[in-house]
Amino acid sequence: MTTPAAERTTSTPEGPRYRYTPALAQEIELRWQDRWEERGTFHAANPSGALTGPDGANASGSPYFIMDMFPYPSGAGLHVGHPLGFIATDVVGRFRRMCGDNVLHTMGFDAFGLPAEQYAVATGEHPRGVTERNMVTYRRQLRRAGLAHDQRRSFATIDPEYVRWTQWIFLQIFDSWYDADAEPAGTDPDRRRGRARRISELRDELAAGTRPVPGHDGDNTGGAVWAALSEGERRDVLDAQRLAYVDSSPVNWCPGLGTVLANEEVTSEGRSERGNFPVFTKNLRQWKMRITAYADRLTDDLELIDWPDKVKAMQRNWIGRSHGAHVRFDVVGTSDNDAAGAGEAIEVFTTRPDTLFGATFMVVAPEHPLLDEVPAAWPDGTKSVWTGGHESPAAAVAAYRREASGKSAVERQADAGKKTGVFTGHLAVNPVTGTHVPVFTADYVLMGYGTGAIMAVPGGDERDYDFARAYDLPVVHTVAPDGGLPDGFEGAYAGEGVAINSSNDALSLDGLGVDEAKARIIAWLSENGVGQGTTTYRLNDWLFSRQRYWGEPFPVVWDEDDRPVAIPDSMLPVDLPDVPDYAPRTFEPDDVHSEPEAPLGRNEDWVNVTLDLGDGPRRYRRDTNTMPNWAGSCWYYLRYLDPTDTEHAVDPALEKYWMGPRHNATSGPAGGVDLYVGGVEHAVLHLLYARFWHKVLFDLGYVSSSEPFGRLFNQGYIQAYAYTDSRGAYVPAEEVTEETAPDGQTTYFWQGQPVNREYGKIGKSLKNVVSPDDMYEAYGADTFRLYEMSMGPLDQSRPWNTRDVVGSQRFLQRLWRNVVSEETGEVTVTDDAPDAATLRVLHRTIADVRTEMEGMRPNTAIAKLITLNNHLTGLDGVPRAAVEPLVLMTAPVAPHIAEELWEKLGHTESLAHEPFPEADEAYLVAETVTCVVQVKGKVRAKMEVAPDISEEDLQAAALAEPNVVRFLDGAGVRKVIVRAPKLVNIVPA
RNA sequence: GCCCCCAUAGCCCAACUGGUAGAGGCAGCCGGCUUAAACCCGGCGAAGUACGGGUUCGAAUCCCGUUGGGGGCACCA
CATH class of the missing domain: 1.10.730.10 (Isoleucyl-tRNA Synthetase; Domain 1)
Known part of the structure; x- marks a missing residue:
């Protein structure tokens, strides 16, 4: 049996009276913790305002802002692994303070979230009570560790004063649109164009006719198109441009949690990160944030910050910028079934437009709108394997769509590699070959990426090749390596090479390398109006609403026409209502047909309100969604600068002092927190969302730093x-x-x-x-x-x-x-x-x-x-x-x-x-240094020499060493390497 | 399947980025203190750097391959 060291130590009361025992340590520690608190020893001084240093001291020294990732106060309390990062930042902070820096270090709590809600559901207790109790435990455990935090700056995301500003930021985002052509915010002339602007500016420009009205054809010069719209239609146009917007699109629906989830919260196995329930794709009307507008800046600005390469790579990957082209394929109206003979066009995204001559069929995602109407009968040339045994395209497509939507992402994942699909009855025209190619639908094409449609090039793409084999479709190779493809080559060739089989009367790519061929075909597509070069992203807009109780309510009401209206600042915060039951309506985890139902909707008196929002009292319906857990952690670092501020989310002067570009010797051009320590598990979620919010605030002029976290450090576990x-x-x-x-x-x-x-x-x-x-x-x-x-x-x-x-x-x-x-x-x-x-x-x-x-x-x-x-x-x-x-x-x-x-x-x-x-x-200078003398790289002698001995003297001394002479054994010296004063290496002849 | 990181005494880890393999701690052993033990003090041994090759005067460090461990991505067109 081991006796724990603790027992050994505490069970020796006989030891000397003033020994540093655990009991004495405890006594000292508690005493100093009290003193620090009483004296305000770790109060960081703001350059202005009420938050001063100890004894009212003014800010002095270089500002140094250090942070830990926001802890979530779980009911289980801490284990010894948790404080590692907290202690590390504390050590750095204390060190910097002794080096003369003005150190800002505190810690708040990320207190909305699922576990407290689930506990509340199980016990019937309000989640606030549970959460506050957990925070008390956490605070005690952290204080006992002796962390030098400025407690005046601590808060929790659930504090009404904090919720107020979280909602306020939401409204700033809601009140903005992204102008991709605008001069960038800030002063750096190299930054790429584009920034968030106020919705009112868009309205003014549309009214003035200086830009076309999105979604409405016609010449808006002079505001003609805009003027013709009703006020309702105008609001729809503006609402659709907002950075926080509502729309209906395929989202991740998790019946087991009773809520929808962001892509980032779904694992690669197609399950919820929390709870591990299956997730289904479902078309639902939900709040989103237009993070995609920032995709380029979120990628490019990684170069401005000092983060681990690994995390930068994960963000780049997640954003997934890729360059390629959009190509439009006309859909043939099959004459028998479509009297007009007029088809629509399918737009595809491809990174390999140079292989267009090898596009022998097309595939659209099962959710693709083209499938809302399909030909009534199979066209001539339809092969039996294409139909899935169905009588008509309509039946086949309907069946396939049903099957695909009922497939959880888990099953999709499991089936990856196996190609399933069905012919839609549509034919499209390859714009370079003029050939009619069949349009299939298959779930290996995802609605969420690119345009949800691809041109399939089985000769150059493994997945397309697999599909072509399964459905007996032709394969044309358009790229061949040096020396050509081997005789009888089967399969996809995706390697380097030159274009082959890629000519028509007007265009030839043959003989060109991949890059030149891409450039040539993109130019041709543009000239002929059938496509253009483009960039696309794997990143989708951030799904922002949740059907849970324990989160920030949306500061939005819906008017009688079901259009969103912002709650004015003066009425913030919108508090959570009391409800009879905190639980979201959850379902059997695999119940595809279930629909979300928000707990906030259960308080009818809260939901249906009469408010005077400027044009007299009117009836409104409150938004019953809550924000995701990430909202609170998107901007908490700003609130640390002064959580008592009732005028601003963050005072611009304080932000500039603590976080502005180059606010101290180590701060970079983007500014931000000087050191942010946390686990790598937030590499994509929290860190991407926070960067996005920060950039919106930057564009709107609320902050001077263009990045929230100048330096990131991932501690191990x-x-x-x-x-x-x-x-x-x-x-x-x-x-x-x-x-x-x-x-x-x-x-x-x-x-x-x-x-x-x-x-x-x-x-x-x-x-x-x-x-x-x-x-x-x-x-x-x-x-x-x-x-x-x-x-x-x-x-x-x-x-x-x-x-x-x-x-x-x-x-x-x-x-x-x-x-x-x-x-x-x-x-x-x-x-x-x-x-x-x-x-x-x-x-x-x-x-x-x-x-x-x-x-x-x-x-x-x-x-x-x-x-x-x-x-x-x-x-x-x-x-x-x-x-x-x-x-x-x-x-x-x-x-x-x-x-x-x-x-x-x-x-x-x-x-x-x-x-x-x-x-x-x-x-620091030693009196003597031990010099090692090597013969052929092996240590043969050591000498004590002066640290400043010259190379010549050292070499002479080394050659005179008896042991060296012995090992040289009379052989001549070919070369002597001298690294004074520590090493001489002699190479014998 | 693809990409990234790691491997040093029994254990946790150092090694100025190519220059004596050892800073520190745990465990172990010897001695001192003690009636005895613990605590404490002093001292000691131990690996040739996962494995195989290469570059170099010289490799733990750089390059290639293999094995083992950890992480990320995974029908992204």
């Missing part, structure tokens, strides 16, 4: 070992012992039986949860912090090992003993000058610790502190001049013990604002 017995059941990890055999093999035991060790997540079911509370109790917060910071590099995941924590505790105990007598509690440091060796170790340590701290490598910084501390331990007396800098350098990681020692050393002020020690260059 703390994982843990879990152990299973012979039956595969988990056993309590803390009760497992290990034995190492002489051969180095380690075996693990639980209650005498061998168990199997696995590595992974921390979780209740894995029986390996350790809570921070356990650590505070058994070791104290400083030891816990120190251990978490010394485990390894911050960006790497590593295993928790309670057994190892004692090492961190010993360091602090030794530090304590270097200052304080364990027997008497007296300070024992001497005022004697440190000896030369101590000074060298001290200044070397200072220099190294600074470097490591600046590089966010607390693990190596701590190692160096331990080295210095161990050196001091070996001295007869510990000089004050050596231990005081050590205490200061330890403070960012173990702040409570450092404050206590600092005070014992006679200082009356907190060390939080004390300057971080600076190394004296004079002590």
Whole structure:
């Protein structure tokens, strides 16, 4: 049996009275936490307004804004993995503060969301009560860790004052449209065109006739078209242009959750990220945000910010910009069934317009509007495999559409590769070959990407080839590699090469490389009015409404004509109504035919209101949707700058000071938060949405930074070992012992039986949860912090090992003993000058610790502190001049013990604002350096030499080394590589 | 299937970006303190860097391949 270290330590009440025990640590920590709070030690000073520094101090130093990703206060409380990032930012913040920066660091709560709502549903308690209770627990656990937060700036997304501004931002977005041709906002002349503008400006321009009316043909010069519209029609035109808009389109419907979801919330397996329920595609009228208008800027501006390449790549991928062409294929009205003979056109998107001559059929997504009308009978030449055995195209298409819509994304996923589809009866004309090609519908073409229709080139695309084989369709190769395709080549050739089989009377691509062929055909398409070069995105507009209770209500009402009207600022916030039941109407997870039903709709008195919105009291119906959980986290960083501000969401002067472009030495051209630390799991969702909102606010002139987060850092995860017995059941990890055999093999035991060790997540079911509370109790917060910071590099995941924590505790105990007598509690440091060796170790340590701290490598910084501390331990007396800098350098990681020692050393002020020690260059130069002498790369001698020895002297000394002479064995010297003063390498002839 | 990251003493991790494989911690062993043990103090051993090749005077570090682990994307036209 292992005895937990904690028990060993606490069960020795006999120890010296003033030893740094967990009990003493706890006493010190609680005391300093109270003092910090009373003194406002970590109050960050704004350059103006009520939020000043400690004792009313004005802002001084370089502004440094540091943040953790918003925690969600879950009911389970924290485990030891959660605070890792919080401690890391705290260490950085404390370090920067000691370097003289004006550090802004606080933490609020992302408090709307599903778990609280689900708990409320289960217990009947209002989610607010549940959430607030959880926040109390969270606050206590975080405070106990000694985090240097400015509590005045903390808030929760559910606070009515915060909701008010979240709704206000929504209304700014609602009140905007995207003018892709406008001069960019801001002052950077290189930025690409396009920005958000006010809807009223669009209205004015339409009325003045300076732009055409979207969706209405005709010449609007002088505003003629606009003038002919009714007021209702005008509002429809404007509403359709808004950045927050309602429309009906295929969305992700999750019956198991009873709500619709954004694409980003659906896993690649086609399930909900929360709850893992199946998700179906359904046409529903929902709120969306026009994030696609920002697709280019969201991609391009990644270059302006200091983020991990991995996250940038994930965002680029998600936005999925690709260049290609739109091509229009005329649909043939089959003369028998369509008297007019007039077809419509199908527009496709392709990245390979150069292969147009190989387009032998077309495929549209099952949801494509072309299928709303199909020919009554199969046209001539219809092959039997195309029809799926149906009598008519109408029957075939209807059946296929039904089948496809009933398929969950899961099933779609499972069927990927298998090609299913059916002929629609439509024929279209390939614009370069003039050939009639059949139009199929198949679910491998997605309505959400491009135009929802493709030209199929089986000769150049694997998927099209698979489909062509299944449906007996012709294959034409239009690209061949050097030396041509092999005889009898079958399949798709998607590689490099030159165009073949690509000529008609007016155009020839033959012999051109892919890039030239693309350019040529795009020019031809434009000239002939059948297409043009274009860019398309994988990103879709952000589905923004949810049919849940616990979220921000939409600040919108619907008038008698069912058009949306914004609630005026003066009536914000729109509070959540009381409802008889918080639960959304949920359904059998696979009930495709269910429809969303919002809980807010259950309070009729709330929904149906009479309001005076400027033209007298009228009846309105409130919007019963709530915003997604992401809304609150889209802009919280701005509110940290002053959550008490009742005039602005954020004061522009404060935003400029803390976040503006180049607001300090390390801030980039886009500005933003100086350091944002969080897990990589938000790489796409939160970080993309927040960037989007920020850019809208930037365009509208509310913020001066064009990006919210100038630097992003992903911390790794703390994982843990879990152990299973012979039956595969988990056993309590803390009760497992290990034995190492002489051969180095380690075996693990639980209650005498061998168990199997696995590595992974921390979780209740894995029986390996350790809570921070356990650590505070058994070791104290400083030891816990120190251990978490010394485990390894911050960006790497590593295993928790309670057994190892004692090492961190010993360091602090030794530090304590270097200052304080364990027997008497007296300070024992001497005022004697440190000896030369101590000074060298001290200044070397200072220099190294600074470097490591600046590089966010607390693990190596701590190692160096331990080295210095161990050196001091070996001295007869510990000089004050050596231990005081050590205490200061330890403070960012173990702040409570450092404050206590600092005070014992006679200082009356907190060390939080004390300057971080600076190394004296004079002590950084070693007296001698060990020089390694290699012969043919192998170490053959070592010499103690002066650090500034010349290359010539060093080489001469090396060649004279007896061992070198012996290994050269009379052979001549071919070459000598000298890297003074540390290395000489001699290459024998 | 495609892309990215990682692999160093029994364990967690360092190694100035090509220059003595070891900073620190855990565990282990020896000694001191102790009536004894724990704590504490002092000391010690241990890997040649997953594997195979290559470049170089010199490779943990760069290149190629293999194995193992982690992550992202996945009918995106």
